[in-house]
Amino acid sequence: MKQTTFLxxxxxxxxxxxxxxxxxxxxxxxxxxxxxxxxxIIEDPVYGKRLYGNLVDIFNNGAxxxxxxxxxxxxxxTGGVDLSVGAVIAxxxxxxxxxxxxxxxxxxxxxxxxxxxxxxxxxxIIILADLAxxxxxxxxxxxxxxxxxxxxxxxxxxxxxxGRGIAQLITNGQIMTIYYTPYxxxxxxxxxxxxxxxxxxxxxLLLAWLLVRKTAIGLFIESVGINTKSTxxxxxxxxxxxxxAYTFCGFCGAxxxxxxxxxxxxxxxxxxxxxxxxxxxxxxxMGGTLMTGGRFSLxxxxxxxxxxxxxxxxxxxxxxxxNALLAAKAVLVLLVILLYSDxxxxxxxxxxxxxxxxxxxxx
Amino acid sequence: xxxxxxxxxxxxxxxxxxxxxxxEDVDFSLRKGEIHALVGENGAGKSTxxxxxxxxxxxxxxxxxxxxxFVHVRSPQHSQELGISTVYQxxxxxxxxxxxxxxxLGREPHRFGSIHWxxxxxxxxxxxxxLNIDVDVTKxxxxxxxxxxxxxxxxxxxxxxxxxxxxxDEPTSSLDIQxxxxxxxxxxxxxxxxIGIIFITHFLDQVYQIAxxxxxxxxxxxxxxYEASALPRFELVAKMLGRSLVxxxxxxKEKSQEEGGEDKQPLVEAKAxxxxxxxKPVDLQINASEVLGxxxxxxxxxxxxxxxxxxxxxxxxxxxxxDGEEVTKFSPLESLKRGVALCPEDRKAEGVxxxxxxxxxxxxxxxxxxxxxxxxxxxxxxxxxxKYIQMLGIVTPSPEQLVKNLSGGNQQxxxxxxxxxxxxxxxxxDEPTxxxxxxxxxxxxxxxxxxAEEGKSCMFISSELDEVMRVSDRIxxxxxxxxxxxYANDVDEKTLIQxxxxxx
Numbered sequence: 021m022k023q024t025t026f027l028x029x030x031x032x033x034x035x036x037x038x039x040x041x042x043x044x045x046x047x048x049x050x051x052x053x054x055x056x057x058x059x060x061i062i063e064d065p066v067y068g069k070r071l072y073g074n075l076v077d078i079f080n081n082g083a084x085x086x087x088x089x090x091x092x093x094x095x096x097x098t099g100g101v102d103l104s105v106g107a108v109i110a111x112x113x114x115x116x117x118x119x120x121x122x123x124x125x126x127x128x129x130x131x132x133x134x135x136x137x138x139x140x141x142x143x144x145i146i147i148l149a150d151l152a153x154x155x156x157x158x159x160x161x162x163x164x165x166x167x168x169x170x171x172x173x174x175x176x177x178x179x180x181x182x183g184r185g186i187a188q189l190i191t192n193g194q195i196m197t198i199y200y201t202p203y204x205x206x207x208x209x210x211x212x213x214x215x216x217x218x219x220x221x222x223x224x225l226l227l228a229w230l231l232v233r234k235t236a237i238g239l240f241i242e243s244v245g246i247n248t249k250s251t252x253x254x255x256x257x258x259x260x261x262x263x264x265a266y267t268f269c270g271f272c273g274a275x276x277x278x279x280x281x282x283x284x285x286x287x288x289x290x291x292x293x294x295x296x297x298x299x300x301x302x303x304x305x306m307g308g309t310l311m312t313g314g315r316f317s318l319x320x321x322x323x324x325x326x327x328x329x330x331x332x333x334x335x336x337x338x339x340x341x342x343n344a345l346l347a348a349k350a351v352l353v354l355l356v357i358l359l360y361s362d363x364x365x366x367x368x369x370x371x372x373x374x375x376x377x378x379x380x381x382x383x
Numbered sequence: 384x385x386x387x388x389x390x391x392x393x394x395x396x397x398x399x400x401x402x403x404x405x406x407e408d409v410d411f412s413l414r415k416g417e418i419h420a421l422v423g424e425n426g427a428g429k430s431t432x433x434x435x436x437x438x439x440x441x442x443x444x445x446x447x448x449x450x451x452x453f454v455h456v457r458s459p460q461h462s463q464e465l466g467i468s469t470v471y472q473x474x475x476x477x478x479x480x481x482x483x484x485x486x487x488l489g490r491e492p493h494r495f496g497s498i499h500w501x502x503x504x505x506x507x508x509x510x511x512x513x514l515n516i517d518v519d520v521t522k523x524x525x526x527x528x529x530x531x532x533x534x535x536x537x538x539x540x541x542x543x544x545x546x547x548x549x550x551x552d553e554p555t556s557s558l559d560i561q562x563x564x565x566x567x568x569x570x571x572x573x574x575x576x577x578i579g580i581i582f583i584t585h586f587l588d589q590v591y592q593i594a595x596x597x598x599x600x601x602x603x604x605x606x607x608x609y610e611a612s613a614l615p616r617f618e619l620v621a622k623m624l625g626r627s628l629v630x631x632x633x634x635x636k637e638k639s640q641e642e643g644g645e646d647k648q649p650l651v652e653a654k655a656x657x658x659x660x661x662x663k664p665v666d667l668q669i670n671a672s673e674v675l676g677x678x679x680x681x682x683x684x685x686x687x688x689x690x691x692x693x694x695x696x697x698x699x700x701x702x703x704x705x706d707g708e709e710v711t712k713f714s715p716l717e718s719l720k721r722g723v724a725l726c727p728e729d730r731k732a733e734g735v736x737x738x739x740x741x742x743x744x745x746x747x748x749x750x751x752x753x754x755x756x757x758x759x760x761x762x763x764x765x766x767x768x769x770k771y772i773q774m775l776g777i778v779t780p781s782p783e784q785l786v787k788n789l790s791g792g793n794q795q796x797x798x799x800x801x802x803x804x805x806x807x808x809x810x811x812x813d814e815p816t817x818x819x820x821x822x823x824x825x826x827x828x829x830x831x832x833x834x835a836e837e838g839k840s841c842m843f844i845s846s847e848l849d850e851v852m853r854v855s856d857r858i859x860x861x862x863x864x865x866x867x868x869x870y871a872n873d874v875d876e877k878t879l880i881q882x883x884x885x886x887x
Contacts, residue, residue, distance in 0.1 A: 236754070240755070251736065254747045
């Protein structure tokens with residue numbers, strides 16, 4: 021009997037389903053593509069010995085999505101949604117590129133200047149500007165939702181559309197290539213043989229977790245998502261709770277933009293972080309947070325992002341062309357939705373609890 | 384009973400939902416050319432009766448006859464086909480299309496396969512003319528006031544659905560006096576055409592202004608149907624609350640005289656506090672160690688008044704002084720900081736946060752007062768939760784149970800615990816005992832008296848007069864959105880009911 025309740029506890033944890041999904045994809049790879057799990061150590065000219073392999077790539081390339089998923093979790097938990105994270109990534113990337121590039125202003129641009137391994141602005145200021153730009157975007161979303169009372173989907177749609185335009189305004193309509201090598205550290209660097217981005221994700225996850233679980237903010241966010249009116253009657257400033265969630269989401273998008281532009285060595289207003297908002301929403305949903313708001317788990321959302329990225333890498337490694345990826349992803353979305361439906365929940369409950377149910381009810 | 388004048392004849396209607404009997408053996412009849420008011424407090428069964436008549440719900444027992452023929456009303460659509468139409472408080476028409484389209488929706492006249500606009504507008508105009516109101520049917524419905532929109536809904540019900548029975552469900556609650564009079568004119572006109580109207584309202588003034596007969600329901604049972612002219616307003620209120628006159632007279636004599644007039648420090652002092660359209664300016668004083676009862680029927684403004692004091696909606700007239708300080712910032716959070724707590728009336732919408740645990744629900748307001756960063760430690764949270772679970776006798780397997788899984792009475796106790804945990808100086812309880820069992824009720828009443836003995840003050844709102852009278856030191860009476868009287872606790876129930884009914 022004790023074992024049943026233990027199993028039940030595991031099954032009711034928000035981490036359970038995303039971990040099952042991840043295990044299934046990994047299992048598939050183990051059967052179909054034996055080389056998938058190959059890990060090795062190579063000597064890197066800049067960073068010394070480092071780990072390489074598909075699994076490392078998944079975490080390195082998936083880092084921006086994981087970051088955005090962390091921010092999106094808080095927004096969705098308040099009962100909202102942020103469609104603008106992709107655009108925020110682009111703005112943050114453009115900000116970084118334009119500050120590095122000496123071609124800012126009316127200076128005569130020569131190819132020589134453009135391709136120099138130098139920066140116009142000290143790196144710490146670039147980082148701060150990136151983060152500030154994204155956080156400001158989040159603040160804007162938060163103000164629209166909490167103060168102007170615009171529906172979250174509509175409010176963030178504004179920045180989703182306008183954001184890419186802003187990013188292009190910043191880069192003067194150009195795709196800007198970055199040649200300043202210290203900037204590449206965020207997306208390509210290694211510490212103790214592991215990608216820098218993994219450390220960044222861990223740090224942001226830890227920060228977010230401390231922020232919501234070691235203060236009352238997590239409780240307030242969940243309460244707002246479940247019943248805004250009761251929350252207001254309880255003396256909680258529900259507007260500020262929402263404002264914080266959107267602002268933090270913008271902050272996460274900014275870090276994601278920093279890593280992404282660092283990884284691809286360029287800022288492209290049209291394509292940086294394209295469709296990231298949808299993948300982030302899917303990550304959060306896969307992590308078991310309801311779109312209507314309420315209970316959330318940051319770690320579960322991050323695992324959801326890992327699942328999506330593992331899936332993407334798997335599809336590529338199977339030789340599916342990149343343009344068919346979206347169709348394959350649609351299948352994943354469908355499976356997730358079916359898996360999380362009430363019907364299949366009841367089905368698994370019955371499967372697991374055939375014997376335990378009577379005991380549970382007696383309690 | 385078989386009166387040929389009756390268009391509607393409902394006999395022995397019984398309906399139960401899991402756990403409650405909503406209607407028990409209720410008879411109801413509606414004559415031709417009659418305005419029949421249906422009154423009763425919350426949970427009396429008015430809406431269930433209407434739902435059965437309009438086919439939304441099926442009765443467990445009982446018969447319905449229309450024009451002397453037994454019918455089985457299968458669905459709302461079927462009831463419309465039978466000539467029964469309902470106009471709700473919230474107009475459910477489309478405001479962005481024209482009045483004519485709204486009236487004729489689904490019955491548009493066609494010519495050459497497309498809508499015959501001219502004819503449609505003519506038909507709509509004819510329907511509007513019947514009500515004798517001035518409306519351009521080609522304009523969008525949204526251009527007109529709620530009152531006119533309601534009349535358009537009535538016009539549609541009469542013309543297109545050729546209704547013989549019109550049910551008006553709280554039609555006047557969002558109308559001002561002029562608009563209400565306009566609606567009443569229309570109702571009188573329809574009455575003279577022989578249409579039977581069922582009028583549901585909480586405003587007793589309006590009942591006497593327009594109704595021919597009154598049917599009173601209470602706790603799912605029929606109290607009786609009366610000619611409006613033969614039922615004094617005081618008796619009507621007594622019937623709604625379930626008191627007979629003899630009983631009241633006896634109680635008035637029995638009522639003990641208690642002395643409670645010593646000089647006390649006012650904790651809350653409201654001067655001409657009001658909000659346009661919601662509450663007329665009210666003067667109110669609550670002293671320390673005192674329970675102020677608030678009596679008034681539904682819609683009398685009692686909830687609105689405490690919402691102003693708690694700062695849910697800021698007032699636009701008057702002033703409020705709490706504990707010697709003039710209040711400038713109105714919000715629940717500021718109120719909590721001042722030591723004023725409100726346990727709201729609507730437990731589901733304004734009270735519980737269903738998917739949070741009992742523990743989280745209990746500490747929510749306290750945590751709100753502490754702010755975002757002064758987090759109550761898990762041990763402390765458990766301590767607080769367990770303390771109140773024990774103190775109020777909350778039945779729950781553990782503090783980690785989700786509140787939505789508790790019974791209504793236990794949910795109410797959890798919400799009460801939330802406010803007690805903030806250790807307020809002034810505790811406002813809006814219908815704290817609704818829907819909970821007798822034992823819990825007594826406990827809550829005791830608790831209120833105990834709090835007052837500890838030097839706190841309470842405002843106690845309840846629809847149950849005996850409860851108000853038992854716990855209160857003073858009783859303020861509200862009627863029609865203003866405070867009409869205030870009594871010491873030696874007042875008898877009869878006087879109170881008279882004040883609530885407006886016969887002082």
